[in-house]
Amino acid sequence: MANPFYIKQLPLDAPFCNRQKEIAELCRLAESKNDVVIHSPRRFGKTSLVRRVQKELADRGALTIYADFFGVGSIDDVAARMAEAVFRVTHKKEPLWKSALKFLTTFRPVLRPDADGGVELTVESSSAGRTGLPLLNETMESLRQFIDNTGALVHIALDEFQEIVVLPDAVKIEAALRTHIQQYKASHFFVGSRRRLLLGMFNERQRPFFQSAFDYPLKSLPREELAEFLSKQFTDSGIICSKEMAIHLAELVDCYPYYAQKFAHHVYDLAGSEVTWAEIKMAMRSLIFSEGTAFEYAIQGLAPQQRLLLRAIAREPAKQIMATKFMRTHNLGSVNAVRNSLKQLELLDYIEKDSDNVWHVIDPVFTWWLTGRVSEEAMDGM
Ligand SMILES: Nc1ncnc2c1ncn2[C@@H]1O[C@H](COP(=O)(O)OP(=O)(O)OP(=O)(O)O)[C@@H](O)[C@H]1O
Ligand SMILES: [Mg+2]
Known part of the structure; x- marks a missing residue:
């Protein structure tokens, strides 16, 4: 199919x-x-x-x-x-x-x-x-x-x-x-x-x-509805995807509509008669790989200080970016430079504050790519 x-x-x-x-x-x-x-x-x-x-x-x-x-x-x-x-x-x-x-x-x-x-x-x-x-x-x-x-x-x-x-x-x-x-x-x-x-x-x-x-x-898609949607598309096209697996798929991409479709697309290509963790892990790697060129392009358009700050926030979402501890841990240089970079990254819509005022990288797949974590631990921790 x-x-x-x-x-x-x-x-x-x-x-x-x-x-x-x-x-x-x-x-x-x-x-x-x-x-x-x-x-x-x-x-x-x-x-x-x-x-x-x-x-x-x-x-x-x-x-x-x-x-x-x-x-x-x-x-x-x-x-x-x-x-x-x-x-x-x-x-x-x-x-x-x-x-x-x-x-x-x-x-x-x-x-x-x-x-x-x-x-x-x-x-x-x-x-x-x-x-x-x-x-x-x-x-x-x-x-x-x-x-x-x-x-x-x-x-x-x-x-x-x-x-x-x-x-x-x-x-x-x-x-x-x-x-x-x-x-x-x-x-x-x-x-x-x-x-x-x-x-x-x-x-x-x-x-x-x-x-x-x-x-x-416009918000991301609600988790339960997205999981149900994904599960139904799989089932209607001949592959069983349990509610549990569908929830994992939705959560791994933060219910981000574009990535939910693309991630599920990779999983579908890899799966046998039923979706298992093995395909989800493999699909995660293909997804990151397929987005790599766009991410490289995005990074190349940033000044070195902005790249440093973006990586730092991807590794450690934080409330106080200008705090000495955060700046030292990530070798960020001067407060002024960080302040400017923060503004630029926000203007480019790469980062935002969540409802608890914590700065984070908006795109979940970009975050994995930036941190070099293919999210074994994210997946194993679920
Ligand atoms: N409600 C939905 N159900 C299923 N898939 C969706 C839904 N909304 C978005 N998508 C998926 O996300 C993709 C991106 O959607 P769309 O192009 O409408 O987003 P956008 O916010 O306009 O993006 P951009 O910021 O790039 O203009 C779609 O091609 C589709 O695969
Ligand atoms: Mg659009």
């Missing part, structure tokens, strides 16, 4: 664990025309969740626009991605497609056959030399006209929204987007995993989006 666990993007019709409460809450917020900031560490399932909420909203008659700002390169690119998102969702949906073509005049859609026999939609500029802020303003104004002309509820998800913060002229882009968003009737999700950057936009008094949206932190 085919491996039921996903290591790539989760298709909309794939089994989805839990999140009914979140889907219901987010639908309610969107339908009452609220804007919401959805944030969590990386790979917690924000995009998958937002996709499902938008599907639910669309099934109830809303027009759902999804724009992804990952890797956005310029102000023109911001405008293009907004226009492309509108064309993509209206394509083949008359009369919306006609309306999009009529109102969104700064870009025109370009349709080409793609490798899978479908159609690839991109956009190209059609606004005679207009670029930068005037192009964004005009695009957003045309979006307003399009929305005003659409009788239904319009919901717009802006994924990786914090990426606009690093663009030149970020403040102007934020201000322009906020001004236009206030002028049309649609609800928005602002989604992102670089939480310091994203939340800064909504929590800093002088910023255009200050306190303009509900705060919605």
Whole structure:
């Protein structure tokens, strides 16, 4: 039988664990025309969740626009991605497609056959030399006209929204987007995993989006539900996975959605008729190995002092990073350097404080990799 666990993007019709409460809450917020900031560490399932909420909203008659700002390169690119998102969702949906073509005049859609026999939609500029802020303003104004002309509820998800913060002229882009968003009737999700950057936009008094949206932190999956989900996927695909083993799988990856799928994927590939500790241990090593390149890349992007501090926190999660004992044990150097590194690592979302104010590395597999512990003792201790 085919491996039921996903290591790539989760298709909309794939089994989805839990999140009914979140889907219901987010639908309610969107339908009452609220804007919401959805944030969590990386790979917690924000995009998958937002996709499902938008599907639910669309099934109830809303027009759902999804724009992804990952890797956005310029102000023109911001405008293009907004226009492309509108064309993509209206394509083949008359009369919306006609309306999009009529109102969104700064870009025109370009349709080409793609490798899978479908159609690839991109956009190209059609606004005679207009670029930068005037192009964004005009695009957003045309979006307003399009929305005003659409009788239904319009919901717009802006994924990786914090990426606009690093663009030149970020403040102007934020201000322009906020001004236009206030002028049309649609609800928005602002989604992102670089939480310091994203939340800064909504929590800093002088910023255009200050306190303009509900705060919605997305948590990891509940342990019992995740274990049940994993166990069912195994069983439905011909391999027995006891509740006890499924609980271990969930706990070893701190109920982290992406790793739960990937870990279980490795276990499935290795298991015979039933999941045992032997496969779990082997799968743990494959998981760490498969993430190694990404972790090396992450480490290479850090200054030496930041690497030292990251390793220290991975080895010894602690409340008082600046305490003499912690600094000495891990050879961390000057207090100032540590303070700066701490700030940078937090900004990069590599570390955070838990509810007891203890600093720890957010990603459980990164923690194993950093400490060099393939977690024999973590597993044996369970
Ligand atoms: N509720 C869920 N049930 C099952 N698997 C899930 C669930 N949520 C997330 N996943 C798994 O986690 C993976 C990552 O999810 P997703 O891309 O939605 O996260 P994200 O928070 O948007 O990540 P990023 O921060 O990289 O944008 C999915 O491809 C899927 O394998
Ligand atoms: Mg995402």
